[in-house]
Amino acid sequence: MANKMSNVTEEEAFRDVISTVDKSGKRNWIFPKMQKGKFYKYRTYVSFVLLALMFGMPFIKVNGQPLMLFNILERKFIIFGLTFWPQDFHLFVLAMLVGIVCIVLFTVVYGRLFCGWACPQTIFMEMVFRKIEYWIEGDATKQKLLAKAPWSAEKFKKRFAKLSIFYAISFLISNTFLAYIIGVDELFRIITDPPSEHLAGLSIMILFSLVFFFVFAYMREQICLVVCPYGRLQGVMLDKDSIVVHYDFERGEPRGKIKRKKPTPTAKSPSHQAFKIGAEGVQLQSQAATLEPELGDCIDCGLCVRVCPTGIDIRNGTQLECINCTLCIDACDEIMEKVDRPKGLIRYASYNNIVEKTSFKFTPRIIAYTAVLVILTTVLTFFLATRSDFETTILRAAGVLYQEVDENTLSNLYNVEMVNKTTKKLPVSFKITSPPNATIKMIGQKKDLVIPEQGMEKGSFFIELPKSEVKVHKNKVVIEVYSGERLIDRVNTNFVGPIK
Ligand code: SF4
Ligand code: SF4
Known part of the structure; x- marks a missing residue:
């Protein structure tokens, strides 16, 4: 029992240390080794598309409007050409709820696929800044x-350039x-106008630049490890069926280094049983007989650790620090190819896939x-898609009851606020359909x-109603809003009369 306990403690010992912090508590700077491979290639393609979209979308205009705009200051949001106003708040709440549920469900099933393939932090760090670093300073060893x-002059030149x-x-x-926030037109104004006219805008621009510089030049993987809330939630969202980047411990353990290779392997994998670890290291199985345990496919080369941008050893199991960047998959596949063993010792799989030795399949749960x-x-x-392009809000003026126009007529004062979400001007007129004898009188010059x-446009009007039709204190009024001949909205309100 005590032995078992000590084994568990030993196996879990990696949880007591953080790869990016040394024993004295200082930052352990990670120098990941450059690694190419199938997944890296696909991730590069995906990142090019996403980068093109990210940089291009504010410049694409639909009917004179940007494709995307998140103008918090003016409370105006455009998503794929559709303009959203504060009046669309219910859609925003719905989108947030759907977004949260989608994130949780997606993560439960597909793990941190987003982190590795689509997260802006990973894309910029690994596909832009890291590539530049490799180009200027060379691979990990040189760095x-x-x-x-x-x-020295050389070091200064490289650091300055980078x-x-x-x-x-x-x-x-x-x-x-x-x-994305203020729109490209306003941005160009800030850039091209004299600086004195846009001191606030320029300050924000420089501040944001410094923040991004700090993130990518200094913070780097720390953003994923300690800042990102999504990363911190992984522990409660992943389970044994989640598909993550996984080391196949069933196949890989016990790990051990290769010293010599048996000429004609006959094992379950081409050279799986060709090695035995002995006092002098790895020996041929035939020589070592049954003295030492049979080795797994992991040759303990450590490449999967050296390429990891968060500095972890994926062979210890799923860890919070793993952003599923797939670099260890490419590294291990390269090694497996060299030692003539099947690829996929590290691969996308769930814990249960590994234990049950099954490959990924769409289970009823995933479906x-x-x-x-x-x-x-x-x-x-x-x-x-079915969101209305026009919103009318009609409210009776606050603090005003009813007025007597003459001995036969009462009137109520209303304020109207209309939002036009389309890209065309919209002349509007009102028609009361109930009660039938009610009339509407616009205040000011604006007939239509x-x-x-x-x-948005605001206005006020009176509704006049014959006293004979004011039967109760609150009388229902139905107002139709027209643009030309087209009915664009219908609003219910109340007409207040004397308390009876
Ligand atoms: S363990 Fe592998 S997938 Fe996870 S962050 Fe490190 S290299 Fe990327
Ligand atoms: S790269 Fe593969 S073989 Fe090498 S240590 Fe990692 S898991 Fe083992």
Whole structure:
């Protein structure tokens, strides 16, 4: 029992240390080894598409409007050309709820697929900044040497070049980020007008650039490890059926280094049983007989650890620090190819896939969760697509009851607010359909209100009603809103008369 306990403690010992913090509590700078491979290639393609979309979308205009805009200051949001106003708040709440449920369900089934393939932090860090770093400073070994080397002209030149490019890209990201918030037109105004006219805008631009620079030049993987709330929630969202980047411990253990290779392997994997670990190291199985345990497929080369951008050893199992970047898969596949063993010792799999030695398949659970995801997304899409382009709010003026126009007529004062979400001006008129003898009298010059494109207009009017039709204190009124001959909205309100 005590032995078993000590084994568990030993196996779990890796949980007592953080790969990016040394024993004295200082930052352990990670120098991941450059690794290419199938997954890296596909991730590069995906990142190019996502980067093009991210940088391009604020510049794409539909009917003169940006494809995407999140103008918090003016409370105006455009998503794929559709303008959303504060009046669409219910859709926003729905989208948030759907988003949260989707994130949880998606993570339960597919693990941190998003982190590795689509997260902006990973894409910029691994596909932009890291590539530049490799280009200027070389692979991990050269980077380590440069970091340790005393300051020289060469070191200064490399660091200056790297950090200048990092800042330039951070500036670009900051400008793009601002373009999503204030729109490209306003952004160009800030850039081209004299600086004195946009001191606040320029300050924000520089501040954002410095923040992005700090994130990618210094914080790096720490964002994923300690800042990102999604990363922190992994522990409660993943289970033994979640598909994550996994080391096949059933196949890989016990791990051990290769010394010599048996000429004609006959094992379950081409050379799986060709090695035995002995006092002098790895020997041929035939020589070692049954003295030492048979080795698994992991040759303990450590490459999967050296390529990891968060510095962890995936062979210890699923860990919070793993952003599922797939670099260890590519590294291990490369090694397996070299030692003539099947690829996939590290692969996308669930814990149960590994234990039960089954490959990934769509289980009823995955299908059910995916179906819920599709249904929720469809419902949200339906609500977005059928959202009305026009909103009318009519409220009786606060603090005013009714007025007597003459001995036969009463009137109520109303305020109207209309939002036009389309890209065309909209002249509107009102018609009361109930009660039949009610009339409407606009206040001011505006007989017909004209609502500007993607804008709002306010107005006031009286509704007059013959006393004979005011039967109760609160009388229901139905007002139809027309643009030309087209009915665009119908609003219910109340007409207040004397208390009876
Ligand atoms: S363990 Fe593998 S997948 Fe996870 S972060 Fe490290 S290299 Fe990427
Ligand atoms: S890369 Fe593969 S073989 Fe090498 S240590 Fe990692 S798991 Fe073992």
